[in-house]
Amino acid sequence: MSPVKNMKVRNFHQAKWDEPIIFELGNKGERGILLPEIEKEIEAVVGDGVSKIPKHMNREQAPFLPEISQMQVLKHYLRLSQETLGADLNVDIGQGTCTMKYSPKINEIFATSPKITELHPSQPISTVQGILEIFYKTDLFLREISGLDQFTLQPASGSQAILTMSSIIKAFHDYNGENTQRDEIITTIFSHPSDAAAPAVQGYKIIDIYPNQEGLPDIEALKEAISDRTAGLLITNPEDTGIYNPHIKEFTDMIHEVGGLCGYDQANANGILGIARAKEAGFDMCFFNLHKTFSSPHGCGGPSAGALGVKKELIKFLPVPLVCYNGSEYYFDYKVSHTIGKVRSYYGVVPAVIKAYSWIMSLGKEGLEEVSRIAVLNNNYLLKKVLEIKGTSAPYAKGHHRIEQVRYSWNKLTEETGITTEDITNRMVDFGFHMWSSHHPFIVPQPFTLEPTESYSKAEIDEYIAGLTKVAEEAYSNPEIVKNAPHRSVVHKLITDSLDDPDKWAITWRSYLKKWKNDRI
Amino acid sequence: MNTKKTLIHPYIPNSVPEIKGKMMQEIGVDDIDELYEDIPDFLRFKGRMNLPDPLLSEYDLKRHVNELLSKNTTCQESISFLGGGCWQHYVPAICDEINQRSEFLTAYAGEPYEDHGRFHALFEYASMMGELLEMDVVNVPTYDWGQAASTAIHMATRITDRTEILVSETISPDRLLIIQNYCNPLLKIKIMKTDYETGKIDLGDLEDSISNETAGVYFENPSYLGCIEDQGSKISSISHDNDALCIVGADPLSLGVLTPPSNYGTDIVCGDIQGLGMHMQYGGGHAGFIATHDEEKIVMEYPSRLFGIIPTVVKGEYGFGDVTYDRTSFSKREKGKEFIGTAAALWGITAGVYLALLGPQGMQDLGKLILQKSQYAMKRLSTIDEIDILFNQTAHFKEFVVDFNKTPKKVSKINELLVKKKIFGGKDLSKEFPNLRESALFCVTEVHKKEDIDKLILGLEEILN
Numbered sequence: 001m002s003p004v005k006n007m008k009v010r011n012f013h014q015a016k017w018d019e020p021i022i023f024e025l026g027n028k029g030e031r032g033i034l035l036p037e038i039e040k041e042i043e044a045v046v047g048d049g050v051s052k053i054p055k056h057m058n059r060e061q062a063p064f065l066p067e068i069s070q071m072q073v074l075k076h077y078l079r080l081s082q083e084t085l086g087a088d089l090n091v092d093i094g095q096g097t098c099t100m101k102y103s104p105k106i107n108e109i110f111a112t113s114p115k116i117t118e119l120h121p122s123q124p125i126s127t128v129q130g131i132l133e134i135f136y137k138t139d140l141f142l143r144e145i146s147g148l149d150q151f152t153l154q155p156a157s158g159s160q161a162i163l164t165m166s167s168i169i170k171a172f173h174d175y176n177g178e179n180t181q182r183d184e185i186i187t188t189i190f191s192h193p194s195d196a197a198a199p200a201v202q203g204y205k206i207i208d209i210y211p212n213q214e215g216l217p218d219i220e221a222l223k224e225a226i227s228d229r230t231a232g233l234l235i236t237n238p239e240d241t242g243i244y245n246p247h248i249k250e251f252t253d254m255i256h257e258v259g260g261l262c263g264y265d266q267a268n269a270n271g272i273l274g275i276a277r278a279k280e281a282g283f284d285m286c287f288f289n290l291h292k293t294f295s296s297p298h299g300c301g302g303p304s305a306g307a308l309g310v311k312k313e314l315i316k317f318l319p320v321p322l323v324c325y326n327g328s329e330y331y332f333d334y335k336v337s338h339t340i341g342k343v344r345s346y347y348g349v350v351p352a353v354i355k356a357y358s359w360i361m362s363l364g365k366e367g368l369e370e371v372s373r374i375a376v377l378n379n380n381y382l383l384k385k386v387l388e389i390k391g392t393s394a395p396y397a398k399g400h401h402r403i404e405q406v407r408y409s410w411n412k413l414t415e416e417t418g419i420t421t422e423d424i425t426n427r428m429v430d431f432g433f434h435m436w437s438s439h440h441p442f443i444v445p446q447p448f449t450l451e452p453t454e455s456y457s458k459a460e461i462d463e464y465i466a467g468l469t470k471v472a473e474e475a476y477s478n479p480e481i482v483k484n485a486p487h488r489s490v491v492h493k494l495i496t497d498s499l500d501d502p503d504k505w506a507i508t509w510r511s512y513l514k515k516w517k518n519d520r521i
Numbered sequence: 522m523n524t525k526k527t528l529i530h531p532y533i534p535n536s537v538p539e540i541k542g543k544m545m546q547e548i549g550v551d552d553i554d555e556l557y558e559d560i561p562d563f564l565r566f567k568g569r570m571n572l573p574d575p576l577l578s579e580y581d582l583k584r585h586v587n588e589l590l591s592k593n594t595t596c597q598e599s600i601s602f603l604g605g606g607c608w609q610h611y612v613p614a615i616c617d618e619i620n621q622r623s624e625f626l627t628a629y630a631g632e633p634y635e636d637h638g639r640f641h642a643l644f645e646y647a648s649m650m651g652e653l654l655e656m657d658v659v660n661v662p663t664y665d666w667g668q669a670a671s672t673a674i675h676m677a678t679r680i681t682d683r684t685e686i687l688v689s690e691t692i693s694p695d696r697l698l699i700i701q702n703y704c705n706p707l708l709k710i711k712i713m714k715t716d717y718e719t720g721k722i723d724l725g726d727l728e729d730s731i732s733n734e735t736a737g738v739y740f741e742n743p744s745y746l747g748c749i750e751d752q753g754s755k756i757s758s759i760s761h762d763n764d765a766l767c768i769v770g771a772d773p774l775s776l777g778v779l780t781p782p783s784n785y786g787t788d789i790v791c792g793d794i795q796g797l798g799m800h801m802q803y804g805g806g807h808a809g810f811i812a813t814h815d816e817e818k819i820v821m822e823y824p825s826r827l828f829g830i831i832p833t834v835v836k837g838e839y840g841f842g843d844v845t846y847d848r849t850s851f852s853k854r855e856k857g858k859e860f861i862g863t864a865a866a867l868w869g870i871t872a873g874v875y876l877a878l879l880g881p882q883g884m885q886d887l888g889k890l891i892l893q894k895s896q897y898a899m900k901r902l903s904t905i906d907e908i909d910i911l912f913n914q915t916a917h918f919k920e921f922v923v924d925f926n927k928t929p930k931k932v933s934k935i936n937e938l939l940v941k942k943k944i945f946g947g948k949d950l951s952k953e954f955p956n957l958r959e960s961a962l963f964c965v966t967e968v969h970k971k972e973d974i975d976k977l978i979l980g981l982e983e984i985l986n
Contacts, residue, residue: 014635018838019641021641021644021645021648021830021839022645022648022649022873022877023648030880031880031882031883032613032615032877032878032879032880032883033613033615033878033879033883034883035611035883035886035887035890035967036890036967036970038889038890038893038894039970039971041971042893042894042897042971043893045897045900046893046896046897046900047893048889048893049889049890049891049892049893049896050778050888050889050892052892052896052916053749053778053779053892053916054749054751054916056751056754056780057749057751057753057779057780057916058778058779058780059776059777059778059779059780059781059885059888060780062777062881062882062884062885063652063653063655063776063777063881063884064652064881065649065652065653065876065877065879065880065881065884066649066877066880067880067881067882068877068878068880070615070878073615073874073877073878074615074618074619076877077615077619077622077642077870077874077877078619078622079638080638080639080641080642081619081622081623081624081625081638081642082624082638083637083638083641084624084625084628084631084635084636084637084638084639084642085624085628085631085635085636086622086623086624086625086626086627086628087627087628087629088623088624088626088627089623089624089627090635092627092629095629095630095631098629098630100629101532102532103626103627104532106579106582106583108621108626109583110586110587110590111802112617112621113587113590114595114597115587115590115591115593115595116590116593116802116803116805117800117801117802117806118595118596118597118609118800118801119593119595119596119801119802119803120596120601120603120607120609120801120803120945121606121607121801121803121804122603122605122607122945122948123594123596123601123603123945124936124937124940124945126940127593127594127599127940127945128593128594128803129592129593130589130590130591130592130593131589131590131593131803133589133592134589141572144570144571144572145570147566156664156665156668156807156864156865157664157862157863157864158862158863159860159861159862159863160664160668160862162860163703163860167702167705170705170706179706192862193850193851193854193857193860194850194860194861194862196850196854196855197850197854197855197857197859197860197861198859198860199855200855200860201675201703201707201859201860202705202706202707203706203707206854206855208854243559244557244559244560246559246560246561246564248564249561249563249564272560274566274570275557275560275565275566276560276564276565276566277566280563280564280565280566281564289863291863297626297627298627298628298629298630298863299620299625299626299627299628299865299866299867300625300628300629300636300639300642300643300866300867300870301629301630301639301661301826301863301864301865301866301867302662302664302808302863302864302865302866302867302868303805303806303808303864303865303867303868304862304863304864304865319702340702341698341699341701341702342667342695342698342699342702343699343702343703344664344665344667344668344699344807345606345607345665345666345667345695345696345699345804345807346606346607346695346803346804346807347803347804348804348805349805350802350803350804350805351802351805352805353805354586357586358582358586360572361573361575361576361582361585361586362532362575362576362577362579362582363530363532363575364572364573364574364575364577365569365570365571365572365575366575367530367533367575367577368570368572370530370533370536371532371533373553373556374533374535374536374541376553376556376557377535377541377544377545377548377553377556378535378544380548380550380556381544381547381548383548384547384548385547397559400558400559401548401550401555401556401557401558401559403556403557403559425632426632426634429632429634429635434631434632434635434636436630439851440851440852440853440854441854454532454533454535455532455533455534456534456535457534457535457540458534458535458540458543458544486634486635489634489635489637490634490635490637490638491633491634491637491833491835491838491839491840492833492834492835492838492840493833493834494633494634494831494832494833494840494841494842495831495832495833495834495840496831496842498829498831498832499829499831499842499843499844499845499846500844500845500847502815502817502820505820505827505829505844505845506829506830507644507647507651507657507658507659507815507820507827507828507829507844508644508647508648508650508651508652508656508657508658508659509644509645509648509651509652509830510648510651510652510657511651511657511658511815512830514657
């Protein structure tokens with residue numbers, strides 16, 4: 001009997017506090033925190049301060065905020081935190097594409113040091129040499145990892161890095177006097193939705209390349225798509241399927257031949273650190289999500305960071321400022337001749353940068369390579385085991401190994417039992433797991449995407465497989481228990497109709513009171 | 522990973538040779554390299570990444586990073602009067618306690634079951650912001666004020682089906698750069714003039730500039746230069762008379778004492794929540810909010826996640842979910858509204874904690890305290906002969922412009938001399954607002970004690986005399 005078969009799922013139950021909405025807590029007059037008293041001498045000089053404001057600008061009615069004592073505020077939020085299944089607690093390999101890995105605690109200590117938190121971004125350069133050194137060196141590290149020539153750490157996320165790439169593509173064609181004709185961006189349907197959506201904000205027409213039978217972006221479709229209207233290509237590799245596109249250099253060459261630029265979405269580069277780089281694949285730009293490959297935690301959906309690198313020829317378009325070093329001092333360079341301006345305030349998401357820097361420093365060259373090699377080993381081990389589960393499949397590239405993740409399908413199971421990916425997702429919760437379906441559109445039917453990264457031990461991967469196995473068995477033997485799941489989570493089956501009904505949706509408590517309780521109208 | 526001896530990195534459990542061997546055996550490979558067979562040889566990186574030797578022990582890493590951090594001098598070690606987009610406010614201990622909780626810190630994109638707490642906390646954040654702003658719809662935070670303003674502008678253009686936006690001259694220049702890039706090339710940004718006597722919007726210029734092509738009028742209150750814009754009702758009337766929307770960038774910390782923009786006819790309010798419980802973090806603590814009334818045609822134009830409260834099959838149990846998910850690029854890619862992805866959710870949760878702690882009285886106290894302290898600083902500064910306070914007749918909140926043009930010394934020089942006295946002076950405006958020449962934007966908040974302000978006065982007197 002293999003160890004996986006011996007592995008049991010947990011007798012799990014998530015914390016359930018049945019916690020009220022914060023407006024239902026506290027009492028009039030309770031205080032969560034007090035502010036300093038105004039000094040008598042100041043009051044003597046300026047009075048109450050408020051009477052200086054024109055009367056009609058005074059707030060007449062205090063905001064209807066809760067009034068709660070401090071410990072009760074703490075308790076409320078601690079309970080809500082317990083009702084959230086963080087990656088520190090679960091075997092978070094079910095959120096494929098997102099590179100859920102260990103975010104080292106020591107790096108939190110750095111990022112929350114007053115030596116960082118109490119810095120104002122407009123302080124004199126001489127007082128921020130430490131943080132600028134971290135910015136500068138992180139740029140140098142990422143140059144080594146990508147082969148590109150200069151990074152900006154300004155974009156606040158992968159999506160914002162994509163927008164920045166789109167802006168640079170536009171600036172490049174403006175510079176060459178070609179913008180009027182170049183109005184198309186090519187991407188692939190298995191690249192992140194923002195690879196299509198962000199350039200569309202800037203007016204680009206989007207062409208999506210679909211996969212061929214092997215699951216690779218169809219090179220014939222690309223040939224048809226490219227023309228003198230092509231502004232650029234924004235593409236992931238490996239895509240969400242975990243299949244590395246061996247023709248990627250042909251793709252970038254073809255785009256270059258018609259005068260376009262190539263941007264590489266490396267939000268997730270976890271399988272190929274030190275193995276394959278943007279430069280050799282012919283990319284002009286790439287970005288890394290520091291909250292994915294480079295270990296900064298995901299924070300319930302940010303703060304995040306998308307570090308964007310470019311080839312020498314494109315440095316002149318980068319957002320300002322760049323962090324530079326003159327041999328004795330780190331400084332900001334605002335003289336970027338054709339800069340696109342700015343995409344985010346100041347210099348970037350500082351805590352994410354510090355964590356990425358520290359993570360790279362703790363691993364070094366061999367460590368980064370080991371990260372990728374083990375992430376890929378874990379993934380292929382998981383692939384083998386998942387395919388042993390009844391009802392699963394891994395569309396495309398049969399018999400090939402995958403890089404860091406795989407997009408699987410429950411389609412067979414759905415056909416045989418009626419149980420869908422969504423049902424299984426909800427049932428996995430009962431065993432302390434999270435499982436994500438996939439980005440829309442669901443090209444792979446009943447999809448689920450797993451990515452075990454380097455962080456999870458074999459025993460943890462085996463436990464996750466035991467969870468999937470258990471739920472798949474239930475789908476065949478006791479589908480009702482899966483259909484009505486979750487049973488041991490924070491809340492029971494949601495009634496979701498009102499989320500799309502303008503008369504019923506309630507995005508704030510005040511709106512809920514009006515629409516559902518006929519109150520405060 | 523280490524050829525000299527078997528060294529297992531603490532972040533990579535399956536590096537243990539025995540485990541690695543078992544897993545390789547299971548998948549039938551002799552070498553991990555075989556797993557990369559699909560990457561053609563010519564694309565394999567043959568060089569060597571030139572990275573520093575790793576600091577494998579946590580202790581060595583800590584020594585190294587702390588050494589770097591020690592090169593920074595903080596606003597706790599000096600007195601700072603810097604603002605202009607990032608502000609020093611007091612952060613209650615519980616804000617840090619909550620945003621450092623493992624569950625919130627490391628969760629990502631779970632479903633509203635296992636991540637119920639994440640949805641709940643962000644719904645409460647939106648709800649408390651809604652009370653502060655007197656608006657019924659507030660988004661899950663975006664990156665920062667710049668993005669929030671950019672999106673508010675795009676929303677206005679979609680709602681009105683027009684492409685031109687009027688933006689006040691006294692907006693943060695950095696924010697304007699963000700907006701311009703985001704709106705390029707589809708939208709036209711026109712600058713409307715400021716009355717440099719008052720620091721407020723030149724209504725005559727607004728009337729002249731607005732047209733049937735104007736989708737929206739965007740201004741900030743208080744303005745980047747600290748002036749309270751008290752013509753909001755007129756501005757929104759002019760906007761609405763021209764079928765344009767009124768968009769206001771507001772400082773949420775002012776709203777305990779200032780009337781919320783919704784009360785003077787604003788259609789979309791946006792801004793930054795950094796001051797609501799986030800440390801400055803060298804500009805790393807920003808997150809943007811967007812708020813509107815609950816009208817379907819407006820709600821449907823948000824690109825953001827919007828979390829709504831819903832029932833479950835158990836009576837009385839609160840659940841949450843995504844309101845009109847099909848609007849988003851997650852659902853519709855380029856056919857969705859703008860784009861959505863990871864942004865700054867943890868700061869939203871934190872801002873909720875902050876608002877819950879302060880409550881109605883705390884927000885009023887805070888606003889009043891900031892007014893008193895900044896007014897005291899302005900008053901004391903105006904006693905120095907060589908300097909003037911600009912727009913002195915206009916009410917200010919938190920920030921104000923100090924005019925140094927009467928002195929032969931440049932702001933940069935004055936600030937350099939202040940640093941020696943452990944004071945970070947106001948932000949030099951000479952490049953951002955060349956028309957103000959040698960001026961600086963000073964910021965005074967609840968963190969400044971009388972003695973801090975007095976030290977600034979003394980320091981400036983010594984430097985200028």
